[in-house]
Amino acid sequence: MTIPSNAWVFDTGPLRHFTINGWLGVLRFLADNRPVYIPDSVERELVNATANVPTVGAALDADWIHVHRSTDQGFGAAFAHYVDRLVVDGKNMGECGVLAMGQIYGCEVVIDDATARTIAEEKGIRVTATVPLLCDAIRAKKLTTVMVEALADSLLESEYHLPFGPGGFRTHVLENGLLDYDEL
Amino acid sequence: MAEIDARTLGERIREARKRADLSQEDLGRAIGLDRTVVNKIEGGIRKVTALELSDIATATRVRMSTFFEDPVPALVAHRSSQGLDTADSQIDALLAKHSNDVEFVDSLKVAELGLDASEIVSKADIRQPSTNAETEALAVQARELMTLPAEEPITNLSSAVSKVGLLAFSRDVGKDTADAGTILLRRGGVTLVNSNMKVGRRRLALAHELGHYLIADAYTVDWRIASHSDDTVPLESRLDRFARALLLPESTVRRHWQEKVDQVGERNAAILLASKFRIDMSTLATRLKELKLADSQAVASVRNYRTTQADIIELNLYVPLEELEGTTVPRPFARAVLRLARDERISRERALDLLQYTVDETDLPHTRERRPDEIWKFVS
Numbered sequence: 001m002t003i004p005s006n007a008w009v010f011d012t013g014p015l016r017h018f019t020i021n022g023w024l025g026v027l028r029f030l031a032d033n034r035p036v037y038i039p040d041s042v043e044r045e046l047v048n049a050t051a052n053v054p055t056v057g058a059a060l061d062a063d064w065i066h067v068h069r070s071t072d073q074g075f076g077a078a079f080a081h082y083v084d085r086l087v088v089d090g091k092n093m094g095e096c097g098v099l100a101m102g103q104i105y106g107c108e109v110v111i112d113d114a115t116a117r118t119i120a121e122e123k124g125i126r127v128t129a130t131v132p133l134l135c136d137a138i139r140a141k142k143l144t145t146v147m148v149e150a151l152a153d154s155l156l157e158s159e160y161h162l163p164f165g166p167g168g169f170r171t172h173v174l175e176n177g178l179l180d181y182d183e184l
Numbered sequence: 185m186a187e188i189d190a191r192t193l194g195e196r197i198r199e200a201r202k203r204a205d206l207s208q209e210d211l212g213r214a215i216g217l218d219r220t221v222v223n224k225i226e227g228g229i230r231k232v233t234a235l236e237l238s239d240i241a242t243a244t245r246v247r248m249s250t251f252f253e254d255p256v257p258a259l260v261a262h263r264s265s266q267g268l269d270t271a272d273s274q275i276d277a278l279l280a281k282h283s284n285d286v287e288f289v290d291s292l293k294v295a296e297l298g299l300d301a302s303e304i305v306s307k308a309d310i311r312q313p314s315t316n317a318e319t320e321a322l323a324v325q326a327r328e329l330m331t332l333p334a335e336e337p338i339t340n341l342s343s344a345v346s347k348v349g350l351l352a353f354s355r356d357v358g359k360d361t362a363d364a365g366t367i368l369l370r371r372g373g374v375t376l377v378n379s380n381m382k383v384g385r386r387r388l389a390l391a392h393e394l395g396h397y398l399i400a401d402a403y404t405v406d407w408r409i410a411s412h413s414d415d416t417v418p419l420e421s422r423l424d425r426f427a428r429a430l431l432l433p434e435s436t437v438r439r440h441w442q443e444k445v446d447q448v449g450e451r452n453a454a455i456l457l458a459s460k461f462r463i464d465m466s467t468l469a470t471r472l473k474e475l476k477l478a479d480s481q482a483v484a485s486v487r488n489y490r491t492t493q494a495d496i497i498e499l500n501l502y503v504p505l506e507e508l509e510g511t512t513v514p515r516p517f518a519r520a521v522l523r524l525a526r527d528e529r530i531s532r533e534r535a536l537d538l539l540q541y542t543v544d545e546t547d548l549p550h551t552r553e554r555r556p557d558e559i560w561k562f563v564s
Contacts, residue, residue, distance in 0.1 A: 040235045071231035073188065073252075079234035080248040083241075084288050088533040093238065100234065118528040 003068060003105040007035040012045040012094040013112040014130045015059045021151055024058050029142050030133060031064075037107070039097025040069045041079075068101060078103045085119060092116070099125060112155075130155065135178060145170060145184045188252060191228035196251050197237075198226040199263075200244040203277075214243035247284060256283050258368045258402035274357050275365045275376060275405055282353050282374045283367050285538055289520050290371075292529060297520040299372035302349025304329055305398060312399045312419065316474075319422045323429035326398060335436045337461045341387050342508060345375070346516050350397045352390055353517075354379040354508040355540070364389040365405040366396050373397045377508050384464030385409070386508045391427035410467060428471045432461050441477050452499060454486045459501045465489050511540050518542075525549055 003009075008031060015038065018027045027036075038046070043060065050057045059065055070076070082096035095116040102109040102125035111117050112129050120127035134151060137143040152169040164172040173179045188196075201211050201222075208222040215236065217225075224230035225240075232240070241248035259280055289297055308329060313319040327334060330347045338344050342352040349372035356379045363385070366375045375393040377386050389409045396404045410427070412420040437457070444453035458468050469487035472478040478486065496503060513521075518539055525535035526549040535548060 040233065041238075044235065069233045069235070071233050073190075073193065076232075076234040076237055077249075077252040079238070080252050083238060083248045084534075085529070086531040086534060087238075088531070088537040090242065091533055092531055093235075096238075097234065115528040115531050122529065 003037060003101060003107055004035055005106040007037050007105070007107040009037045009039070009068075009098050009101045009107050009109045010042065010065075011098045011109070011111040011113070011116070012042045012049070014110045014133075015042070015046065015065075016049060016053070016056055017112075017130055017151065017155065019056050019058045020053060021154070022055070023143070023147075023151075024062060026137060026142055027133075028062070028064055030137055030140070035066065036064060037066045037068050037101065039094070039101055040067055041097035042094040043067045045094040068097075070100075070104075072104070075100055075104050082119070086116065099123070102126065135173065138179060139183055189228070190231060193232070193251060194226045194228035197232075197240055197244075200240070200246050200250070201226070204244040204246075206244065211240065211243055215239040249288070250284060253287075255280075256287065256367060256369055259283065262367075262403040273361065273405070275362045275378070278353075278355060278357070278376050279365050279367045279374060279403075279405075282351075282376060283369055286351055286372070286374055286517060287369060289517065289524070289538065290369075292524060294520040294523050296516055296523050298346060298516040299349050299369075301347055302372040305348050305400075308398075310398045310400070313422050313426065316422075316425065319425045320429050320434055322395070322398065323426050323433070326394065326426075326430055327433070329398075335433050338387075338431060339462070339504065340507060341390050341431075342512070342514055345390065345394050345397075346514055348394075348398070349373065350375060350394060351514040351517050352377060352393075352508070353514060353540075354386065354510070354512045356380045356510060362405045362407050363409045364393050366393040366401070366403070368397070368400065368402045379508055379510055379512070382464065383506045383509070384458075384462065384467060387431060387462060388427050388464070388467055390508065391430045392423050394430070395423035395426040410470065425474065428463075428467055428474070431463050432457075432468065432471050434475060436461075437471060437475055437477060441472065450482060450485065451489055452495075454489050455491050455495050455501075456499060459491065459499070459503075462504075462507075465491075511542055513538075513540055513542055522549060 018024055046056055046060055050060070078100040079096050082099045083093070086092040086095055095111060095113060098109045098111060099116060099120060101107060102120060103123055108126040108128060109120060110128055110130070110133065111120065117127050117129065131152065134143060134148045138145055138148055149167070149169045153166050156166055170184060174181060174184070201208070208226070209219040212219045212222045217236070221230055225232050237251060238248045241251065290299055308325070310322065310325070313322050324334065330344045332338060332344060345352055351372065352375045354377040359380050362378060363381060364375060364377045366373055375390060375397070377390050377393070379386060381389065389406065392406060392409045393404070406420070410424045412424055414421045441453065441457070444456060448456070454465065454468055458465055466487055469483045472486060473483045495501065521535050521538045524530045525532055532545065532548055536543065536545065
């Protein structure tokens, strides 16, 4: 099965952030008519995550998020390469499927983890992350700055490295010209 | 990674399952598939998804990439000669693991790994020594290749061998198994030394493995190094002598042994020489015997001397950190892994795994500060 190159492929982390905050609908809105995919390795991580955070199950129930399983050997070999670079004891498996999809089908991947993003860039895979998507959402008036500020702070409390501290989102995007004042 | 067909993939899965000593039913149970499905996968009839294949790799305790990569030729040759049904010894499995790890790091083109150094050996075109004189000459040549002084002690042998492209790992694999093993990679080589032995014997084992590496023996697993007789295994015996000659150069012993004995007596002379060159008494005794520097009575005495705490104090001996103690990874390999972790080209978990957990999370390089443009450059 070939995946269209305009597809978005989500890693577990970004999808978890969207679902926990109840913004899955926003993501669908952001995707517009772009197909949204997750590899089966992300599906498995989401299934496991529902044990602790049941709301994550919303991503599994969404009929517009397609699960991709591949028996193609080129895909398997790409997947294995990323396992070599990222996985120990089953951790980081989701990213391997995402990166393999980005490599094999040329689609854009959405990954928050810094190492996986560095690898994506090294491999010439189109890559973005949660916060840039949210900036786009503000610009498109699909989310308010207040909502995204709250998310940025919650990301700072987890593993995400941001170039500002808690409460610093608004100042940062203005100072760096990422959004204009009237877009906030 | 090479493109392979379904049948080859199936065969590799079957081999991995057998080496893990699992039945098709065991494997099926571990990955949630029926035995008949496993049978079809191994026959290349039923295709396997990437995620299923990663589960198979986990269950058979191999890395998933080994299903797609052509294995190191030396490993293939060894395994075919042993038969697929033969369960590998622990040292074999570890050699395979270390060679995969080194080749993986090498594939990411990290200069710190230093396998280019192996070219020195291929250019030297070294032949197997067939006389004692050739063996002694090979030891002298080995020091030259490793840019070591002709007569000085080799204080860090594992670091020295890396200068010719041989990466030495160590691990305690118990007393009832081999002393060491070596596998030739496509470039360079990997040695595993059993750190269950005392330091003098570990260094001797590594020196012996260096001999195998220099004469391009593809795959070796050695037991009871330094106890081979000329009649049974001439090559092993020659390499034992090579190991002694490397660690304790002939010219040094000839020049200093009798002089030291005259100055401080036989026992103290033996203790001083063994300590300086970091060898055990048995090695020194054999060396004195083969160089005809001591009669059989003196050789027997030297063999029985033991260095005591009092000797260390009274003779003011230098006691460095014990080389190849417990689990160790070669320094160039560790530097290459840390480079990959620092540059975020591999995950931190994988870095710790490659380093055999000889360091912990807090020892890894700190994640660098994000530059603002790194996060935001994706914003359209």
